[in-house]
Amino acid sequence: MPAIETNHLRKVFQSVQKEPGLWGSVRGLWSRRYTEKAAVKGVDLRIEEGELVGFLGPNGAGKTTTLKMLSGILFPTSGEARVLGYTPWERRPDFLRNIALVMGQKQQLWWDLPASESFLLLQEIYEIPEAAYRERLAELSEMLEIGPLLGTQVRKLSLGERMKCELVAALLHAPRVVFLDEPTIGLDVVSQVRIREFLKAYQARQRSTIILTSHYMQDVKELCERVIIIDQGGVVFDGPLADLITRFSDEKLVRLTFAQPVTPDALAPFGAFEMPDETHATFRVPRADSARRAGALLSTLPVSDITIDEVEAEEVIRQMFAASALATGAQERGSHANANGN
Ligand SMILES: Nc1ncnc2c1ncn2[C@@H]1O[C@H](COP(=O)(O)OP(=O)(O)OP(=O)(O)O)[C@@H](O)[C@H]1O
Ligand SMILES: [Mg+2]
Structure with missing residues (x-):
């Protein structure tokens, strides 16, 4: 059984579009205009246990939306997904105990507490036995060199230090599947290297299944044998990085x-x-x-x-995305909002 499998996974966001001004608000009471945005348009994935897959795509391609569906925090509009045999959005406790989602742009740790206190809360939430908890915390804090930071209020940590703590928090319960959404975003080069090295070592040790999104090609080149590229909600490439180059350049x-x-x-x-x-x-x-x-x-x-x-993979991908941005721009300029109502 693959660790992750999806079948025509789709997500359409619907948002109410308010017309400008007071009169617009009044009109909106009885006639609403909706805009629809197909963020993920029928994605089929199959990822085996133990794979570390890079998930790439330009801004707005649908990466985060896909990861949110796979981790069960967002319902799809249609389609299916199985992660470790579970349907993610049913949010069964056994499913939640075996996955983790780390978002580089979002904070999971309690801001006013030292990281060590957050970790204890997570131990309670995930019911991690004391011995396992101690062993993992020691191992992870050693690998990420955060020992001296554990007692510091999270709000006082630097961005890189906080990201390291976020990773520890996400991995304490030894999830079998880990979704990493831009874990190195905004970090300086040294911190990026640290986190990359950590992920490499962690993966080698744990053989967990990891999907990693990043806008930094270095992350992908060093960590991922396989890449999946998504553009405007659809998969445009799935395979080894080297094949991407021979195919698209x-x-x-x-x-x-x-x-x-x-x-x-x-x-x-x-x-x-x-x-x-x-x-x-x-x-x-x-x-x-x-x-x-x-x-x-x-x-x-x-x-x-x-x-x-x-040619370098970076260049190939940059060209693909540049072409896609041009196409999207042209499409958006030429189309009209999908209106519903009168
Ligand atoms: N809650 C929402 N309501 C409406 N539209 C949304 C919502 N969330 C995402 N979208 C839209 O869906 C599309 C895909 O967004 P998503 O965040 O998945 O992209 P992404 O690939 O993660 O991009 P980035 O690289 O910038 O993080 C975008 O056009 C976005 O504006
Ligand atoms: Mg995103």
Whole structure:
């Protein structure tokens, strides 16, 4: 049985649109205009126990909405989901005891208490036996180096310190499935690295199933073998990061080192290139033509070294999302609100 499985999961948000001004409010009493927003449009996922999957997409793609449905805090409009065999939004105690949702943008710890007090409350809530609680708390606080912070009021902690405490709080009950919604958002580079290292070590030790969303490609590159990309509520890619590049990038990079200095004029006939100095150049060539182009470069120029590389995943994703933002903008400018009433 997969740890997570969904079948045409959909969520449409409906909101009442108030017309401007007093007259608008009065009119709104008997005729309401609704706008509908399909945030998640029929998502099919299958994630096996122990996988750490990156869940990517531009702003507003439907990532958080999907994670909220999978963790049972939001009802879907239609479709099905099973997480560890449970239907999440039924919120069975056995389900809740086995999952965790961490939201980088939201706070779970009690603001006025020291983290240690929040942890004790969570021990009560999740009915964690004393020995297991102590062992996990010791292990997690050691891995995240938060020992000295445990007694400090949460409101006084830095953002990075607070995020570490949030992670401990979420993992104390040893959930089998963990949803991490942008756990590194807004953190400085050092804290991001710490949290990334922690997640890597934690996953290796616990073999829990993790879905991670992040806008930082480094998180995804280092942690996730598989990525799922969602755009405008639908899955547009599901597979290894390397496949994403071969599928969505039709260019390759031919990097050359020259035995003696070369002028830009000598390179111009071979297509678009970048030249950091006079003995190095990188050409962007069509994927299908890369071998032939490399051959032509080798036979004409004083090449001492050549490599053919894939474009960076970051760039591929940036291009995908940029194209999507353009499409969305065009759509929104061209369409009218879905009105209901007169
Ligand atoms: N409660 C709500 N009511 C109405 N619309 C909503 C609600 N929650 C989310 N939406 C809309 O649904 C869409 C998807 O939102 P969601 O938060 O899932 O995106 P996301 O992929 O998590 O984006 P981000 O990367 O910015 O966090 C957005 O257009 C958002 O405005
Ligand atoms: Mg989100």
